[in-house]
Amino acid sequence: MDGTVAAQEVEPEDPSEASPSTFPETTNFSMHGMEEAEARKIAYNLAEMFREIGRRIDISNLDGITIAWDYDKALAELDRGYQSVHVLTRTTDVGTGVAMTPSVLRDGTLKSHILFHAHVANFVQSEDVEDIKFVLHTIAHECAHVEITAAYDKCFPGELLRATHATLLHAYHEQVFSACWDEYAATRISGTIGYDPMPGYEETFISVLEQIDDKVAELVKGFHGRTPEETDAFVGSVFGAYGTLLKFGCYYLGTLASVGRKGDPGEKILEALAGSWLRPYFFRIEDLCSELFETFGRWSDKDGFEAIGNLIEEIVEDRSMTIHRGSGGRYGIYVHHINANT
Known part of the structure; x- marks a missing residue:
């Protein structure tokens, strides 16, 4: 399957929650290389994790989430909203990257898009507690990048992706x-x-x-x-x-x-x-x-x-x-x- 699963399709926010989540309800999951039923199950479980983390970390500036088995292709083909000669690639010199949160432009607004290798995202279906802990922490770390980028952009608007270096x-x-x-x-x-x-x-x-x-x-x-x-x-x-x-x-x-x-x-x-x-x-x-x-x-x-x-x-x-x-x-x-x- 190569398609999207809207957050509204996987689980709604409970309005009675004392601490509302900053996870945008309009967030789409772009799922690549998996069957539709599996994709929806993974997106459902991920959405729950994102909502919980969104109560502790501000991810209101999240653009979307991409899950792909061909992670390198997903990075290279991500629509970042502007022309760039720089192709996104995972870390390979020290360890191997499995998640990334690059900045994107959407209608002139800076946002953050999270990408995961499907192997990691698939841990949400694991019965191993350590797998669940790993994917939860990975999501939290990438969500932190969303908050950091938004904070910088608020203080220094127009710089990220939109300004050139003096030298x-x-x-x-x-x-x-x-x-x-x-x-x-x-x-x-x-x-x-x-x-x-x-x-x-x-x-x-x-x-x-x-x-x-x-x-x-x-x-x-x-x-x-x-x-x-x-x-x-x-x-x-x-x-x-x-x-x-x-x-x-x-x-x-x-x-x-x-x-x-x-x-x-x-x-x-x-x-x-x-x-x-x-x-x-x-x-x-x-x-x-x-x-x-x-x-x-x-x-x-x-x-x-x-x-x-x-x-x-x-x-x-x-x-x-x-x-x-x-x-x-x-x-x-x-x-x-x-x-x-x-």
Whole structure:
């Protein structure tokens, strides 16, 4: 089956509920690669979960929900409401992505659309409690992204999907601070709904930290700077590598904060950070994200977000290259990484 199931068809909201849900009753489920009866059953159960989570997380800006066995195709073909050369793809370098909440434009209004791999969505029919906990937490995390995006758009209307970056360097800068902030806030909002993701985030962060120096070294060894395009790609890759490291740190830090453990990362993380160049940056980004969260949805300027980007750039300059900015968005770099001349 390739079609839609309207929320009204699966279960109505009970008007007697003391805490009304923010789940939009007009939400459609786009179901791909399954029989109609199965699709309706999955949509029915998912709608119930979304309604319950919508009592704790504001998902009033939800555009729709797509469930697909061919998840990669669903991502690539999602109608985002505008023309873009960027094709949505799942995470594959650190784990494998099974859910995503990209922004879309509908009649000029920014909304969020949630996509799930059908394997995960199908857990709603499982008799295994751990499967149910997993899908519940996955839904909560993606719902948190809906709330985060709406809050940012309310404070800074017209930016997301509708504004261009002043310079390419700032595009790298903003991509990284957006990813770090979004995952910190999403994990802090979703917390341990369903199950506690902290052990998994801890393991992933430590793994990425152990690999980061070798990964950047390989980027440096492969860089020759023969053309501006090659330089741009190299700089973007280095920003991306360090940004990915801090993004996975933010997954962990947001979850820590959700259970009241800010500043207390635990023995495994402290051991991994002992003697590491990352240690001071780790606690600085925790403070920056925490400060942003304390004024969630009431931001009068972007200084707090830019501070995260500045921290990433500080790491790039400290560890790999000096960036010299010129006029008109032009820039030059001097690579001082230990592998620059090997």
